[in-house]
Amino acid sequence: MRTAFGLTFDVPDGYLNTASIGVPPTGTVEAVAAAVATWGAGGARPTDFDADTDAGRESFAELIGVPADRIAIGATISQLVGIIAADLPDGARVLVAEDEFTSVSFPFAAQTDRGVQVDEVPLEAIPDKAADHDLVAVSVVQSADGRLVDLGALRDAVRGTPTRVLLDVTQAAGWLPMELDWVDHVVGTGYKWLLAPRGAAWLAQHPDAPAPRPNHANWYAGGGMSSIYGLPLRQAPGGRGLDLSPAWLAQVGAAASLRALAGLDLTRVRAHCAGLADQVRAELGVPAEGSAIVSVPGDDAARKLTDAGIACAARAGKARLSFHLYNTEADVDLVLRALRG
Incomplete structure (x- = not known):
């Protein structure tokens, strides 16, 4: 111990x-174990998990330095990046780092039948090439070897241009201080440095970035129980309108771990x-x-x-x-x- x-x-x-x-942390293990025990005894109800889901959302926002109302919940990085990739216009140009983690790059590569072009450059060249593209998608910390993208240089490179930026903070959030309120899209998953169960991930959507089409629209993103039946489409305001229905036990663990990390x-x-x-x-x-x-x-x-x-x-x-x-x-x-x- x-x-x-x-x-x-x-x-x-x-x-x-x-x-x-x-x-x-042992506190997270205990929280998840207690939730499993309640579920196993027939005592769990869907709304019981709302507070933990909201707590994880708020703590993730704090860890990356953005308002909580921008945050959508999901399950994996590729699912969240896929929302942004599917909404790119035909023929868009996307810039990624060489040997980038494929959950960041593959959702864009899957759009090539629409003329979307994905260019790979060395990590160090990302800021220099950014303004030549419609969107830059890069991990803050590279999974393979821990190299950090130059966030200051990237921010300067896209300032005043139409280039959008998507950052994956999966290998950064939880140990690296970050203030990412300037970024169009920020994604991160919880089961690595955030010490949460697999199945909890988040997307921060800047209010000035184009709102993506909610291809995975669902009852939870509509605002909860008032949206479980019938048309028309309803979406909650802000990031909540892009929510995936939560993986409950993952959100219990995420709430415990992220709350602890956000307090450090x-x-x-x-x-x-x-x-x-x-x-x-x-x-x-x-x-x-x-x-x-x-x-x-x-x-x-x-x-x-x-x-x-x-x-x-x-x-x-x-x-x-x-x-x-x-x-x-x-x-x-x-x-x-x-x-x-």
């Missing part, structure tokens, strides 16, 4: 795989997570990057780490390590011993 930032985690030594799946000083959290990661970078002889994700080269790096009992991931021919709240210098020592061995 480990305690970090006032939270308790039942996490084993050497767990460095948050970028694949986060370990929830994320500047301190980043210093902790990236500081541990930078200790590994120093051993590898590469500069500090301020990212919580480290990519370790070597064909046998993932095997060495796994054999030493370290939970990590193999990505793009390298071993990927990810440091979160619950990691300590003891985990760094495990990594360094494994790599030296």
Whole structure:
């Protein structure tokens, strides 16, 4: 059992795989277990989950620095990105980073029969090429290796242009401080750094961006029980009008974890997570990057780490390590011993 930032985690030594799946605080485990027990005893009602759904919505908004009324709930990144992709005009030009996580890029590539063109460029070139495109879609932190897009340069590049920006904060929200009220579309899922169950995701839709067609329109997005039968189409105002009907138990866990994370000083959290990661970078002889994700080269790096009992991931021919709240210098020592061995 480990305690970090006032939270308790039942996490084993050497767990460095948050970028694949986060370990929830014990309070989140208890909240979900209680909801399952109530459901199993026949005591659950659909409206019982509304408060948790709204709490998760509000905490996600706080974590990315936007008003809560912009936030729509969903289940996965690709489903939320797909809303934006399907609404692009025929012939639109989209810019993505090379080797971008495919839940960001594939929904746009699926529109090529309509003449939508998707261009890949190195991550560092995104700001320079942004104004030549109708929309830029990029992860704030790259899944494969932890590189960060230059948000300041991207914002400057699109200011005063019609270019829209979609950011995926899945590998950033929960450890990286962000103020993204200027972004047209922000998506993020909860089961990694936000330490929630899989099945909870969010979309922040800027009020000045074109409102996308609600191709998945449903009773919940209409405002709840008043919209369960009959026409005409009803949509709740703001982001709520793009809601997917919530995955209840995922929203229970999301409410607990995101509420805890939103109450932390994320500047301190980043210093902790990236500081541990930078200790590994120093051993590898590469500069500090301020990212919580480290990519370790070597064909046998993932095997060495796994054999030493370290939970990590193999990505793009390298071993990927990810440091979160619950990691300590003891985990760094495990990594360094494994790599030296």
